[in-house]
Amino acid sequence: MAFGYRIPWRKIDKADRMSSEGLTESRGYKPFLPMILSYVASGGSLVLGSAAQLLTFAILARFLGVDEFSVFVAITAVASIAVHLCGLGAMECLVRRVARDRTIYPEMLGHNILLTSVSGLALMLAGAVALPFFFTLSPDPLANFAVIALMLVTNIVLVRVIVLAEQIFIAHSDFASANKVVVGFAVARTVAAALACLAFGVSTVASWAVWQFICHVLVAAACLWAIKSLGAPRYRIVREELPQGLYFSIPFILRALRQNADLLVLSLVTTAEIVSSYSVARRMLESSFLSVEALNRLIYPGSARMTTAGLHHALQRVLRVLGAATGISLAAGLTVFALAPVLPYLFGQEYVSLVGFVRGLAWVVVPLAIWSVAVEALGASGYHAARATVMGLGSIAGAGLAAAASWYAPPAGTFVSFYLIEIAMVVATWSVFLRFVRRDRERAAREFPVGIVHGS
Template structure:
């Protein structure tokens, strides 16, 4: 499964480098996830179930909006700058214009609507101000920091990009430690200030590091506008799918159930990182293997499937076994936490299985099929999760989660096998034509 030699006599000799590459690929993700999980645990314990459930709900909304901020311009920057470094000033200005404009619109819309649904302070003006501050932090500032990471990637400076990821996660952990453990913050309204300051400091450090790459040229690259939107829509739909159940649950369930479920979801996301690290490692080799057709890479894809399945099973078992420790980290008020985590932890297995098929489609260049599978899955998944959560919380939430993931397995692998069958039939048809041409 290493990007180079996948079989043959050298495969054993390549085992150690492959394992080292896998460890390096997942290192920054795991460190970042561990830091975020620690921050989550600190906030859950010191804010309490009611305040923490409010924090989780507003964060879920921000997670959807952050994919709208910038209108997909980051992908355009990475693609264009990776091909031509002289495009950096223009693409940077393009990103800054779209990020500022869309970010302002999203914050204003959220500030106008969310105070009707969430109460962080008894004073209406303070409540609106705190919500606005959280939206600026979790939409605009997060997008700015992620943009800095993508700029480093566009310049092939992966060490700096990983530093941004890990540093950002550690900074948020430090902010949570200082706010809650040192200064005794116990409300979302108070923590919002700490969170804002933390994000501002990280953003300033990132952009000071980027000054050596050049100044922006402020103009829109019009031909990239539709491409950016096309790229961002699947991620927006995926974010809606990932947060629909949590948002509806916050409307129909108790604060304790919302808080415990959000932690269980975070544990699931953390356990998937081991599979994501594998996908990051094998993607370049899969792209090379599929250059002459997806059917040529199927032995490799099957090996990746076996590895991903085994890794996901190990991750699920580990989370299941360690679940009883979580109340010591998050607090005894989260009475549903252990059972929720143990119910949800097995969802990483179907998630890993369909992710292998989707990554193979992407590596082979079948992006329309990949986008259709993920986009339609996100739309139907969001509707099903919201409806099931509304009518039978939280049992319906868990049932819908597994139904969606298993349906994604069927959809992704059906799409993959159809393309493989089509490519094989096309190759068979071309063989007689090639023979006749050679005979002439």
């Protein structure tokens, strides 16, 4: 035993061992009923938020037209890569650490603010210098620089601040407030797009950038006010979380690169209509995945607590989540497939490839949901190095495959590569997850052997 004391004439049974190590997995499904109710609320909020985002996308696509919209999509794609680097993964550390010990919240909030400010400024300046060589939003070079810088501040720094507020509420298990952030943000963008395009006739990316910036500033200010009551930050860098944060963020950066490699290549070898229609199809895929993301974000704090003493404690929990995520993703894919013919009425008849593209990508959400469950479990248990390795290597290989397939056989090759990549990720992530479950179980067995009779 840990203190050199032997328990006379007694076996250390499984219950003793599990209680010594930490939390145990609840049996049956009754403990999950409150979580199911929370999922309904969380999933409903994300569905509403997704619908609002889709409407925003539709308004912009219709009023900007395929040429301007394709430029907007390209700059947004660059920002979507950079936003994962902004903050250097500090948000995950906040959720994981605060879910286990809320007294550390001030330090983790200060850690996030410092890293988000420094990295956000660096990313914005780098992008504002580089992107004007590739995109022209205004004939005046100075105005072109200013518009691109404004878009980067909006889509990197301000988006990160808003998402941070959502994650803070999740870390405190206040899912109702987190849902309000998601829905409020989505609705605010829809209102801004409707006012800009329908009321004021905005038809260029340069004009929309100003409206988008104002919208994000107002939402970010509301989020900062909402989290004010949770406590003031204590500004310091939590050094031990720096590598963990990088391990967490790098896979998402590489995955964003992989997801945009095909879009970049298509923009070189196909028309603006195909690029625009494909980007809408991708947005539909992301929207359908939100139903699974709602489940993952509810599970994460509890999994972080349960895996404190080993990933094997949460195995049954993760398998139940896998079953639920698979069913949810199948329903989401079927819904998107069935509703695809309606989209041209929303986005405009210019997008002639839209229905076929959306239906072609509709079922990618199933393997995506399956492997996301495994990586979320690895993240919750703190195995970020392994998680980063499998996601990073998969993204690097996937980027190469997607780019090559899109170059040699556009756009059919793009769709085939999408499915091949996601199926390969299912095999890779679950192999790594099960290996760590087995390792933790074996380590626990060595430290707390079962069936050993101790003498006096």
